[in-house]
Amino acid sequence: MAHTGIHSQPVRSCLLLVVVSVWVQQVDGVWPLPQQLDQSADRNSLSPQRFSFTYGRDSAAQTGCSVLDAAFKRYFSIIFPDFTKGSENGLQYMWSEPQPFVVSVSVKTRGCDGYPDEDSDESYNLSVSEGQAVLRSVTVWGALRGLESFSQLVYQDDYGSYFINKTEIVDFPRFAFRGLLLDTSRHYLPLHAILKTLDAMAYSKFNVFHWHIVDDPSFPYQSRTFPDLSNKGAFHPFTHVYTQSDVMRVIEHARMRGIRVVPEFDSPGHTLSWGKGQPNLLTPCYKGDVPSGSFGPVDPTVDTTYKFMESLLKEVKFVFPDSYVHLGGDEVSFACCIMNMTAALNRTSIVWQDVFDYRERIPQDTVLEIWKGETYQAELSRMTQAGHRVLLSAPWYINHISYGQDWRNSYAVQPQNFSGTEEQKKLVIGGEVAMWGEYVDATNLNPRLWYEKIHRQDYNSYYYYLYRIFHIFVIFVFVKAESLCCSGEVVER
């Protein structure tokens, strides 16, 4: 982040404050940074044997709430990684009877069996005091965010004992749409790689999994209506497909973590693999008068194309519960034909910026996604001026490789930093990190996605101490706009 000259004085003095605070033994920070974080040096010791989550008396959700019951179990393991159930090892090292600690969770609305959506309220308040923590939120999704923050507050000392400091957090996301794109067409990603990515997304409070499920190279989605699409278009018809039950598992795993699943069936370009299982779908190419044997995009001149697309999208709408669907539309100039068809879908469509750039007629409620390089600020101005909601992805093409601390560039992006009215800026609903699959498969997805950019912590390097200090100033772009300690929101006692 670039500080202006005006801020340089407070920044310097608060740098000092941070340097001092690094020596106080406490947690290094909640990530992404909450809107308000007030921490004390007073600490509670926690013992896995006397630790519990419970529903507040006034909570709309109680035991039996699928999302939170599962989250309580999950976060117990996350908070106490050394503790194996059934082993009583921990007790040997205790000097005295451990004090009980209860985390009480209260939500205003139940909604345990629903799905997170664009309007879901993810705000929460967390208050950690002696022997207890109180977590309050409007929805179960907000409670999930609060549990994540709580888990990040717990730390171990050099002897393995667990602690949490007195803390007050008020938090809500800056943007409603915090997405991550995986591309399962260029390389197939096995189910476990997707589920693991969803876990990691939850740790960073991402809330949309944009599943770029098919593309030119392969069609791994096993369609009920058109089974030949994957039978003939996947890299392998049995081992390299997502069955209906795989897809359901992804959606449920995501739901449990407050993550939406937005599928992308990119057309009319990027459809080469579709043509293998659906004859006459693609436009044949010619050499002179003779078909050359190769194909272009989906053929917009024949009726069968529209019937096929309609059936496929109907299935997509049935299988994926989210109110958004991504229709692609990039790198071809007649996405209009497809766009027109989707009105009947009763879904909010997202399309890539190309559809706007080619001056197609676009329904007003269509969300536009920006992926092209350097001029995205001008594009943000133009699109919001035209009244469209916008997603920004261009500066977070995280599949690009480079040496060194390239994550700094990603973190410094301010999606609302473009010329336009306040109304226009509100039309930026969020952004997406994109991990395209040309050179990424299950063997390198995780390090490339999380360690090398998003969570680059340089723990073992000589940058580490530098980073520790820098870290406090780093803004996770989706959640927090202003620097932490200079806005007076953190009090070191």
Place this chain on the structure above:
Amino acid sequence: MAHTGIHSQPVRSCLLLVVVSVWVQQVDGVWPLPQQLDQSADRNSLSPQRFSFTYGRDSAAQTGCSVLDAAFKRYFSIIFPDFTKGSENGLQYMWSEPQPFVVSVSVKTRGCDGYPDEDSDESYNLSVSEGQAVLRSVTVWGALRGLESFSQLVYQDDYGSYFINKTEIVDFPRFAFRGLLLDTSRHYLPLHAILKTLDAMAYSKFNVFHWHIVDDPSFPYQSRTFPDLSNKGAFHPFTHVYTQSDVMRVIEHARMRGIRVVPEFDSPGHTLSWGKGQPNLLTPCYKGDVPSGSFGPVDPTVDTTYKFMESLLKEVKFVFPDSYVHLGGDEVSFACCIMNMTAALNRTSIVWQDVFDYRERIPQDTVLEIWKGETYQAELSRMTQAGHRVLLSAPWYINHISYGQDWRNSYAVQPQNFSGTEEQKKLVIGGEVAMWGEYVDATNLNPRLWYEKIHRQDYNSYYYYLYRIFHIFVIFVFVKAESLCCSGEVVER
């Protein structure tokens, strides 16, 4: 590999052969490719319940041989990954009583408690026939290579049953020194990351772990003689060090896999971290007449430097059993001073090419290692002309990142392809893959080292089938010079 025009005819017809052979259900290949491999379509089925390793009657090593006893256990798990000891699940799916299969291993010389060295004979013969395999080698190290090849011959069918085809292998390495460098100074690598790398090295028949253990950024080696070197020079004095017992564990883990451990204590440059725990070791820099507070390389003008270096190298010699030690010597122009001191070491020294390039006086038995870019062929000529043994590393700086199938370049290198006599070519004793640590730590070491270059298999991609065919022609540079099927060494029946 580039085929010349003369070979294009046999290559084409043998491509056909290979395309056909891909459809025959059998193992895809032993990696790296053995010198001679003769495979039949006749196959044995293997059952983990009736499978055993045994020592041949005429074997010099028998039960109690540490290296082979451990290898038998290890390879059992590698060969039968689905089989959990104690579970009898496998039996349920058997149609009939499984046939026994015995792998009989015979070595000529015992040497189970020694270390592999530059003269170790790694050759082996492996003969797989009905109900048995016979593995013969001169040394236990050769037997390890043969066990690795054996394990790679076993495959599973779609129902999970294990098979091995009738096979005859005659194999020996083309180069005696097949090294891999890890840099544990720029980022600390935890012990488990090093041990895992040694496992992977064994799968590829690498036989030297070049441990670039210290450098400018940190000094993680915990010295007995000079404990302050790591106390003050490591990233952390307790968590980011290699204790004496850590080092012993690495050496023993390597020995069990036939891998030598050659430590590098790079000097007189690359020693900034040394200066923290050893006052007056480094040359102070001046601004005018005033010390600037920063330091240059090891100070060659004071006596204490030599006494320190002598004590440290004495310890190194005591701790690391290998007959080689790497002394660095890169990027500074007076390595001579250090070189002279090492005669008393009674070890073979390796130094980086810089020492040769600066025309220092170098003992004739010093091994020179080439790391500089494009002109390594000319350097190979000059060094071997001067009668030095040479290691090539320049074309295998695998920490460099790039898109796509960059491994092709690494695989196409021919270390003896330079102008010189046959005598000169024999002086190329091998090469090293180098994984420098600027941007690599435990989170991305494994994918970057093994999946993205050395073992790039593109399993899940659309390059996969192409690769399967290409694979057969690929030469692993250290082991095999000529293309496989065109030299008549493989017979498809």
